[in-house]
Amino acid sequence: MPLGGGDIGCNVWVENGDILFYMSRSGTFDENNTLLKLGRTRLKLSPNPFEGEDATFKQELNLREGCIYITGKNSTMSATVKLWVEVFQPKIHVEIESSVPIKVASDFEIWRTNDKPISKNERMQCLSFLDTEPEIIPLTTYKDSVKVEKESITWFHRNKNDDLVFHKEVTQQRLDDIREQLWNPLENLTFGGYMKGKSMSFIGNTEGKYMHTNFIGYRFESDQPNERHEIDIFLHVSQTKTLSEWETQLDSLKQNKNTKIEAWKKNMIWWEQFWNRSHIVINDGKGVGDQGWEIGRNYQLFRYILACNAYGDYPSKFNGSLFTVDNPDDLTPDFRMWGGGSFTAQNQRLVYWPMLRSGDFDMxxxxxxxxxxxxxxxxxxxxxxxxxxxxxxxxxxxxxxxxxxxxxxxxxxxxKLGVRPDSLSTRTLRNEKGEAVxxxxxxxxxxxxxxxxxxxxxxxxxxxxxxxxxxxxxxxxxxxxxxxxxxxxxxxxxxxxxxxxxxxxxxxxxxxxxxxxxxxxxxxxxxxxxxxxxxxxxxxxxxxxxxxxxxxxxxxxxxxxxxxxxxxxxxxxxxxxxxxxxxxxxxxxxxEFPAMYAVYPYNFYGLGNERLQIGVDTWLYGEDPQIMKRDTRSNIQKSDFCWFQSGIFCARLGLTEDAKDYLKRKMLAKSSRFPAFWDNYINFGTFCQTPDLDHGGAGMINLQEMLLQTKDEELRILPAWPKEWDVKFKLYAPNQTTIEVDYSNKSPLNLKVTPEVRKKDLIVN
Structure with a gap:
């Protein structure tokens, strides 16, 4: 399950009676521009409420509160673990309550314990070096530094300024003459964290192998059994000239005078405001098993994922954001397809377009x-x-x-490294006369x-x-x-x-x-x-x-x-x-199908436009036979996974049944156990990163465009909506307008427009 707030993301799960979570934060780019995780935490409860023949277990993501509750109960005891992240401070909270006194062990686990050469099949995580040969271009993921004290642990990764991909690319691209004028966000970058448990002390190291990666753990254990336990984790990332400056900043974070109660209240206000901004609920009350209801649920879950990096210094990356999962291949938890600090704009745009309709402007x-x-x-x-x-x-x-x-x-x-040769900077173009130049x-x-x-x-x-x-x-x-x-x-x-x-x-x-x-x-x-x-x-x-x-x-x-x-x-x-x-x-x-970009996002050919039929005919007849021959799958330009926008195009053109079909294929697609952790490697035969955020973003836009479309002053309500699905929604439109609709084919349409002067612009389909 995803857990987050501000710009921190944690993957949370329970395995063999242990609670584990990965920790990530926006901007943690290493020398190779890989977006590194900040470690893993493992919690052990003793006695353990998750064990025993009569034990019951529940793990719940509470969207209203932005937190996760994990509860266990057996014949002798019960316990609840509450995990939450502050929105306005980079801090993770672990709170444990039990019906009887228990002891808690908290392990900070790290796998970057030694300098590690980056193999060829790992180089997708530092996309600049994709498919390069390790023998010719050696790359290294450098080890982290760890400082253990009696009651706390501090760890960090500080980039080595003499081995940054930035400098290698500046030379490769013949930009050395302007090197000193260029901004370098990797230089002097340090990221890491601090963990301390209330009345807990360091008792020694652990070691093991999770999935394919060896790790070392640093175990802290409660000094005595108790019915309440608390663990605080701070994550910090900053460019500082010296390491001591970074440490001073971390100390300042730890000394924040806001109490936990005050922080929780601020969180509750933020999440309440977030969920009150907008919503889409389909077939309310029908529950799991109803496709419309599940699409609405998955929309809310994905919007929550986006909110977990509301205030990051860097945007939520389409290829996993802060929530990348362990890879099934022999790769570390830091691996992700399509790189960390690199940015693929065609995919990335789909993560942020839906935030306009949902009113998430601050994000x-x-x-x-x-x-x-x-x-x-x-x-x-x-x-x-x-x-x-x-x-x-x-x-x-x-x-x-x-x-x-x-x-x-x-x-x-x-x-190999070095300046790109002149031969690769020469090409043949044609002038207006058709002559080769x-x-x-x-x-x-x-x-x-x-x-x-x-x-x-x-x-x-x-x-x-x-x-x-x-x-x-x-x-x-x-x-x-x-x-x-x-x-x-x-x-x-x-x-x-x-x-x-x-x-x-x-x-x-x-x-x-x-x-x-x-x-x-x-x-x-x-x-x-x-x-x-x-x-x-x-x-x-x-x-x-x-x-x-x-x-x-x-x-x-x-x-x-x-x-x-x-x-x-x-x-x-x-x-x-x-x-x-x-x-x-x-x-x-x-x-791709770039002709259709004139339909979305640029709205040249769509509903309310006299050229609508050109857009429709492009969708129906515009596939390129050169592309069709490249793949045995039919209609490859009209696919439904990852960055494909087919459902958006259909909604924009008023093709309701096609828009609905693509919406179902998008929002109900195979995913991990968490319904909004979509992947797309089943389509391309390659692991393209879970969760796939451009898949979710395209699905959000598909749904929004079926409910509300705008062109000039027009507010077109339910322009491509299947009449058999009930829906309640609140969405945003240009000119600072909000639209609230309660639709059922069994009752009159309930419609609210703010400001009211915009009612004159309504077109109800």
Whole structure:
């Protein structure tokens, strides 16, 4: 079960009478940018209420309180263990009450006890080095440091500044000349924690092997049997020039004057406000076995997972967040697919889009700050390679804004550390006459999947703009980020058009957005649809902002730029007009359906739009035969797992039965014992990380779009909702609007809109 608060996540389970939990916190990146766990705690109760032929056992996640209760009872005793995490302080609480005096042993278990070489099959956890050979590029996960005292334990990992992936990538990408100007979040980074039990003392070490990994334990035991026991665990992460500064900060955390009772009250207020913000309940009262009810339950459970990193310095990663589980293969608890500090934007966006409708605006800042902090590095990179302005964010970036080594060039160019050779910075493009032109740029990404893909930052720009409308929150601090992204697209494609054709714009006065990429699929593309639709949408929304955000002069610049953005390309297929993935492209590389991005998130073709039929026909007839041949599964572009957005597209187009079918496949998919710990390795034949948050995020959006859609001033209620399902929901809409609905096909629709003036914009399907 997941347990969390603030920016701490714990996996909690009971095994062979012991209570165990992993501890994680946002921002714990090591030298290789692996997101390391902070250890494991094991609790042993003696006598044990979970043992005995007549013993009963219950483990309950209480969503209202944001805590876990574990209870056991046998013929001689009963006990309850309560686990909770403070929202406003990085502290884990363990509280134990029993009907008779018992002793408690608390083990802090750690597996990073020695420096460990990272094998080839582990290198997915430090994605920059994917598939590199250990003999050629040796990598190490360095051991942690532990300090044991009579009544407490302190442990930490402090990064070695002389072995950071940051420095290796700066050299690889020929950025050494600007190294000192670049922000490095891995330098001087220290993370760890402190554990102390009330009236408990250290009694010695334990050792063992869990799953495939050896560990050493540090055992603390209660000094005498008692009916109440308490254990406090603080987790701390910080960049400090010296270790002693980090230790001083940890001491300050331990001396917080808030009592446990005060902290609990604050937690209760926070969780109450969180659950009162919004909700979706389907077929209320029917319970397990009813598909609609289970979908509603899983929606709430997944939203809880997202809330466990509400205030992290870094966003909840799509590939497991703070809750990655033990891998079935011979790998450590730190392993995760698709890296730790790296960031795959196409997946990541789906984790944060649903927070607009759910009203969880305070939780979105972790994501926005990720880009904001990296803006300067992205601008410096752009200026260094091409001599123009703007933040160019690639599809897969490190947490410091540079492309990860694996996508700058797969296998690091020649399979070893050092500067990427010139030969890998040269490629052939085509000018408007169709003539081949050989060009050289050290800024090119040589990885086939991600080359030329700069569009995904636009979705996060649009999220920020939408948050302003949904919440009324001031976004002034994010405007430099949005403007820098827009500047990049404008100047970058003028740069390439000048280089290839002699002029910054084409003969129609438009940008030639080339070379670009429609998702990871349509490569070396001209006017890729996600980028064209994104630019049009973001610039339009910028012009709609309140006056305080921009001068008249700046707005006029945005208007002129908007005039240069080309139109979304259309094409004919089997007698139907459909959205094209781009105007032109050279090859097909992956299995996405980027033409449909003009339906979601950019809403060019959907309900309430005169071009709706184009969107519908694209969904029905737009699959690419080149992609279909690549896989024996039918309709691979319309899949239902992980990052696939098929159900969202169907909801946006008003295809109710299809939207419902995808929703069921998404939200009722195979998972771990916890219903919202979805995985997708059964589909790809590879462990793609549990829990899979982009799977859950896409499912949340699918459900939200079936209940409420907005375009311009319209509030479209139940636009793709199956009439046989009852539903109660409270969701958010633009212009600081909330919608509350109680629908049953057996009674009149109960509808509340705040503010009431927005009732005039309602369209009830």
């Amino acid at each position: 979105m800042h972790s994501q926005f700050k990720y880009y904001l902090r990296a803006k300067n590095n992205a601008e410096l990179r752009t200026q260094h390679y091409w001599g123009h302005n703007g933040a160019g964010f690639t599809e897969q970036i490190a947490n410091y804004g540079l492309p990860i080594g694996d996508i700058y060039h797969y296998m690091w160019g020649e399979g 050989e060009v050289k740029s050290h800024g090119f990404l040589a990885n086939n999947w991600c080359e030329d893909q700069y569009d995904t930052a636009l979705e996060f720009c649009l999220m920020i703009l939408d948050m302003e409308s949904y919440s009324g929150e001031d976004i002034s601090k994010y405007m430099p980020l949005i403007e820098s992204c827009i500047t990049f697209y404008n100047e970058h494609y003028r740069y390439w058009n000048t280089k290839l054709n002699g002029e910054p714009l084409n003969k129609q006065g438009k940008l030639n957005i080339y070379p670009s990429s429609a998702a990871e699929t349509y490569k070396v593309a001209l006017n890729a649809t996600p980028l064209v639709a994104g630019l049009q949408t973001v610039l339009t929304r910028m012009l709609e902002l309140p006056e305080k955000y921009a001068s008249v002069e700046k707005r006029n610049q945005w208007k002129e730029l908007l005039k240069t953005v080309p139109s979304v390309s259309l094409m004919e297929k089997e007698g139907y007009t459909i959205i094209a993935p781009a105007k032109e492209w050279e090859r097909v590389n992956n299995i």
